[in-house]
Amino acid sequence: MPLQGIANLLENLCDEVLRVKLCKVYQEIAMRIHLLSLAGLIFLAPGIIIGCSPDQTPGEPQAQQQSQPQEAAGTLQVRANGEERAREGLVSKDGWRITFDNLYANLADVTAYQSEPAFDPEQGGEIQAQEKVVVLDEVQTVDLAQSGDGQDSVLVAEASNVPAGQYNALSWRMVPATEGPAQGQTMVMSGTAEKEGRTINFVLNIDREFEYVCGEYVGDERKGIVQVGDTADLEATFHLDHLFGDGETSADDPINQGALGFEPLATLAQNGNLQISTSQLQSQSPQTYQQLQEILPSIGHVGEGHCREANTQTVG
Amino acid sequence: MNSQWKTIIPFVVISVFGASTKAIAHGVRMQARETQAIEVNAEYDNGEPMAEAQVTVYAPNDPATPWLEGTTDNNGNFVFAPDSSQSGNWSIQVRQAGHGSIVNIPVEGNQAQAGGNGTTEAESSVSGVANTRTNFTPLQTILMGATGVWGFIGTALFFMRGNKSNSELRRSESQR
Structure with missing residues (x-):
């Protein structure tokens, strides 16, 4: 010196x-x-x-805290649910009775968080994770039209030895499947639509990618609370009424105002059959394609709780 | 769905007890207490209030079990007084016809019980500084240790040098 x-x-x-x-x-x-x-x-x-000292701004996820052995306590499952509309069918806003044979959804990178403060997708910002658990780090195809292991929802993946606490945020991606019945597609909806004596067998292939970032599950019971030695679950919920509407509510209900319904697809059917991809829809009916593109980011939910689709910043 | 939530303070709850051990015609006893309350207002995106919607309140000590259940009024409002002995996030879930939302309201405070006629005064305190830096990285620990040691060594060397110089000075003076 x-x-x-x-x-x-x-x-x-x-x-x-x-x-x-x-x-x-x-x-x-x-x-x-x-x-x-x-x-x-x-x-x-x-x-x-x-x-x-290392920077510890409040907005940064602190994922490194996620796997300290002394905190490991329970098991966390993530399930997918298309609700009874996927399993039992629905009536669209334009009166089509739709039942699904299969409703494949291809999920990837499913991650649960303990966020403090709680994440609100409508308020913007990011999940401020105190704990972060990657429940599924690969790709998993589930059929939302089928009930799984005695429950209404279908198991996507589970993580064991996760820290106890309340997982009040969930994110997942939807990517085209590389194999299986939904190969090349993000979602595949196949089934039958009936109206006034007309029957259409349809297959709707969607290959667009999505990333849903969601807050806390909202429903009959509170989910995501992992206690020592116990199993808790979270749910990725798909609201099909956003796409097809709800024939049991009035036409001016907000859900029907924004929904596509089935009639625009029915007009594209030939001889009672419709098998169409999003790219084919774009060329055959640009207006229907555009409406579908606007709706799809809003179908991901956590129960009745809302999500933000990260690519479009759409809140469903 | 946009929901607006707000806390109102103070909120006065009046309890009316009409029954007594000795029945007196038209006898009424009243007790009043001042406390904190949380008011919830829920509405749809289009501004329409969620009238008579299902409300479930979860307390911080047992977030999995409903602490209180009720319904909103015609304006989508719901008011309740949380147990201020339970600090933490109070969660209020409002649902109606497949639409729902949940909000968390942090409540931190101690309720001071004041005797006399059942009156309770609520005192609320906000502990804004919840987490201070108490954990140090290894680099920080080493730097702190080195700084302390350096301080002691430097101080000791300074006084040793000073004594040596003085003694040498005295020696040189005596030689003169």
Whole structure:
């Protein structure tokens, strides 16, 4: 340190100088320099310590806290649910009775979070994760038209030894399947639509990718609370009434105002059959394609709780 | 669905107890207490209130079990007084006809019980500084240790040098 060097130089001078008064002056200057150095070190040290600390801004997920063994306590399942509309059928806003043979959804990167504060997809911002658990890090195809293991919903994946607490946020991606019955598609809806003696067997292939970021599950019971040694679950819910509407509510109900219904698809059927992909729909009926594109980001939910589709920033 | 939530303070709850051990015609006893309350207002996207919607309140100590259940009024409002001895997030879920939302309201405070006629005064305090830096990285620990040691060594060297210089000075003076 330069100040220390000056102080040492002055003291050496003092050793060589024989005159007492001058030596005392040198000693006083050297002492002050030493004190100045010490004080500077004391004041600088806290600044260095604080400056070297890692940045911990509130908005950043702290995923590294996720897998401390002493916190491991329970099991967390994520299930998919198309509600009774997928399993038992529905009546569209334009009076088509639709039943599904299969309703494949291809989910990937399913992640649950303990967010503090709670994530609200309508308010914007990001999930502020205190804990983060990747429940599914690959791709899984589920059939929402089938009941799974005695429950209405279908198991997507589960993670064991997850930290206890309330998982109040969920995110997942939907990507085209690389294999299986939905190969090449994100969603496949196949079934029968009937209206006034007309029957249409349909297959609707959707290959567009989505990323849903959701808040807390809203429903009959509270979900996602993992307790020690216990199993909790979260639910990725798909609201088909956003797409087809609800024939049991009035035409001016908001859900029917925004829904596509089935009639625009029925007009494209030939000889009672319709097998169409989104790209074919784009060329055959651009208006229907555009409406479908606007609706699809809004079908992902967590029970009745809302999600934000990250690619379009649409809140469903 | 946009929901507007707000807390109102103070909120006065009046309890009326008409029954007594000795029945006196038209006798009424009243007790009043001042406390904190949470008012919830729920409405649909189009501004229509969620009238008579199902409300479920979850307390921080047992977030899986409903602490209170009720319905909103015709304007979509619901008011309740949380147990202020339970600090943490109070969750209020409002649902109606397949639409729903949940909101968390942090409540932190202690309720001071004041004797006399059942009156309770609520005191609320906000502990804004919840987490301070208590965990240090290894680099920080090493720097702190090194700083402390350096301080001791520097101080000791300074006084040693000062004594040495003085003694050498005295020696040189005596030689003269």
